[in-house]
Amino acid sequence: MKINWYYFASPATFFRLAGWVAPWMFVLAAILAAAGLYVGFVVAPTDAQQGEVYRVIFIHVPAAWMSMFIYFVMSCYCALSLTFNTRVGAMMARALAPTGAMFTFVALWTGAFWGRPTWGTYWAWDARMTSELVLLFLYFGFIALGNAFEDPRRGDRASALLALIGIVNLPIIYFSVKWWNTLHQGSSVSFRGTSMHVAMLWGMLLMALACWAYAIGASMTRVRAIIIERERRTNWVRALAGARA
C-alpha cells in the first residue's frame, strides 16, 4: 500500500487525523496506566535491597525514557521541517516540546525522591543527572526561542536548529553511566535481557506504554490548537470556529 505523505502534510488533513487519534490515545493511556500501577503496586514483590521505595521506578524509568524519546522525535520533525519546509513538521515539534519537558521534570523529580532513601541525597552533580537537567534546559530553550519571534516560521527555524544541535546530549545521557563513574546505577533493562523480576519488568513496560500513549494524545491535542492559531485566516478554520459557536 502506497501512502501519500503529501496528503498528511496538509494542516487541514493532519488536524482531522490528530482529532481522531488523540481521544483514543488518552483512553489507551488510562487503561495501560491502571494496569501498570496494579502490576507495579500489587503484583510485583518488594525489592530485597531497596524495600518498597523501588516502586518509584514504575514512573521514574518510563518518564526518563520518554524524555529522551520525545526529544529524538522532536528533532526528527525539526529536521523534516528544515529540509522540506513542512509546516506540520514544525508544528509537531512545537507540540511535543512541553510534553517532553514535563516528562524530563518528572524523571528528575522522581529520581530525587528515589535517591534520598537509596543514596542518601536528593541530588548529586553526577553525569546522568546533570545531562538529564541539561535536557530540561534544552526543552525550555526550544520553547522560549520558538516563541521569541513575532513570525512563527522564523521561530520554527531558529528553534529547530537549537533542537538539532542539542541532540548530541541524548547519547551523553544514555552512555553517561558507562563513560563516567556515576552515582546513578547502570541499566537494568537492555535488548539482551534484564536483571529484574518479571512482574517488575511488566509493570515498568506497561507504564512506559501508558506514557507513550499519553504523549501522543497530548501532542496531538496541542498540535490541533497550534494549527487553529496559525491557520486562523483560512476558510476551513473559520468554518470550524463558526460551527463551534
Add this chain to the structure above:
Amino acid sequence: MNHAFFIWMSYGATAVAVLVEVASLLVRRSRAFTLVEEEKDLEAQD
C-alpha cells in the same frame, strides 16, 4: 525509614504535572478559537 512519603511525593507530583498539562491544553484550545473570533471581528470592523 518510612518510604510512603517518597512514593507519594513521586506519584503525587506526576499526577499534578499531568493535570497541569491537560488543563493547559484545554486553555490553549479555547484561546485558539478566541483568536479566530477576534480576527473575524477585526476584519468586520475594517
